[in-house]
Amino acid sequence: MSASKNTQISRRGFLKRVGTGTAAAFGLAMLPQQALSGYASGDSESHGPTWSLLIDLTRCTGCDSCALACKASNELPDADVVPSALDADTYTFVEEHQVTKADGTTVTRYVKRQCMHCLDASCVSACPAAAMHNSGEGPVIYRADRCLGCRYCQVACPFEIPRFDWDNGLTPKISKCWMCFEGLQEGQLPACVEACPTGALRFGRRDDLLAQAHAQIASNPARYIDHVYGENEVGGTSVLYLSDVPFEQLGFVANLPDTAPAQETEKIMSKLPTVIAGMTALMAGSAFITHRKPAEPEDIVPEALVVKEEE
Numbered sequence: 597m598s599a600s601k602n603t604q605i606s607r608r609g610f611l612k613r614v615g616t617g618t619a620a621a622f623g624l625a626m627l628p629q630q631a632l633s634g635y636a637s638g639d640s641e642s643h644g645p646t647w648s649l650l651i652d653l654t655r656c657t658g659c660d661s662c663a664l665a666c667k668a669s670n671e672l673p674d675a676d677v678v679p680s681a682l683d684a685d686t687y688t689f690v691e692e693h694q695v696t697k698a699d700g701t702t703v704t705r706y707v708k709r710q711c712m713h714c715l716d717a718s719c720v721s722a723c724p725a726a727a728m729h730n731s732g733e734g735p736v737i738y739r740a741d742r743c744l745g746c747r748y749c750q751v752a753c754p755f756e757i758p759r760f761d762w763d764n765g766l767t768p769k770i771s772k773c774w775m776c777f778e779g780l781q782e783g784q785l786p787a788c789v790e791a792c793p794t795g796a797l798r799f800g801r802r803d804d805l806l807a808q809a810h811a812q813i814a815s816n817p818a819r820y821i822d823h824v825y826g827e828n829e830v831g832g833t834s835v836l837y838l839s840d841v842p843f844e845q846l847g848f849v850a851n852l853p854d855t856a857p858a859q860e861t862e863k864i865m866s867k868l869p870t871v872i873a874g875m876t877a878l879m880a881g882s883a884f885i886t887h888r889k890p891a892e893p894e895d896i897v898p899e900a901l902v903v904k905e906e907e
Contacts, residue, residue: 646715647734647780648802648834649789650809651708653846654819655796656690658706663689665791669776682709684761687773688788695845705839707846708788708797711736711757711773712826713834716856722752727770734802734834735775743769754830754852775834802834809838831856 660678663686667675672685679686688710696702717736719728727743730736738758745768749758761768776786784790789799798805809824825843826833829852837843844850 645733646802646834647775648713648800648805648836649775649786650798650800650805650836650838652796652798652812653705653707653837653839655794656706656708657794657796658690658692658704659793660690661791661793662708662788662797665787666773669779669787682757682759682771684759684763684769684771686759687711687771691847693846695841697841703841705841705846707837707848709757710788710835711775712755712829713773713775714754714830714856715832715834716830718752718754718830718857719749719758721857722748724748731777733777733780735777735780736834737774737777738770738772740769745769752857754857755849802832802836805836809836812838828854830854 663679664675666672666688667679667686670687672687674685679689681689688708691707691709693705693707694702695705713734713736717728717730720726720730720736722728724746725742725744727739728736728749729739745760747758747760747770749770750756750760757772759771761771776784779786785799789797798808806824806827809827813820813822813824820838820840821842823839823843825837825839825848826835829849831854837848839846
């Protein structure tokens, strides 16, 4: 039997190969789709009100009560030491800024930094183990028992919030604010809100806080700039800010899109099955054509020689 016969593929075989390859490729491509649909329809569905914080920077005096209360409430190390940055043992801290207002005066402003609790959080969509979890009630919480330590959440966060516990080599974890979620379920306020002595922090339903923020801006336009930070940034966050100076002067990330990065990822992932299936069919077709090529001249035995050998 010649080599060309060994490589011949019937029409039925070709269709079977194409069908099997396409199905396999489609199945592989559907894995992330199933994960996304599971996330969208599973335990991340809204179960109640979307709780939020409204931080009025014009009222903050930089007393650090919120940061110390957070440490005490979460039993974090050095609970009596005022933190100066986010780290594995600090979920929130107050940052000081010297800024120049529109009238030329220089003022000090204090900014409470913490997780922004995005409505469609990139850290949640990036986490392969569902350690980052959208509670559906506002807080984005972290489940340490599921964490693989990949730190994709750090890369995905547009606000650069999650911190990795580098000092713990055996069981490292991610640290970030979780809005005192367990306390919320028991009817308690977040520790930082409860500790604030000036009313700079308010807690409530996001819709209500947004209405309050816009009402404050409308009623006192000389006090506030016309922007509620977090209302639309990356699809909206559960932490909202009011300010009397442009947010970019206070170190806020500016020019963020109104669409959550996670939604852009889902758009790309939704096209993968079609792309992969098409590529598989194309490759299978190419393989079929390649293996059907005519036998090489050296494989063809001249008829005269065959007759001579028989004689």
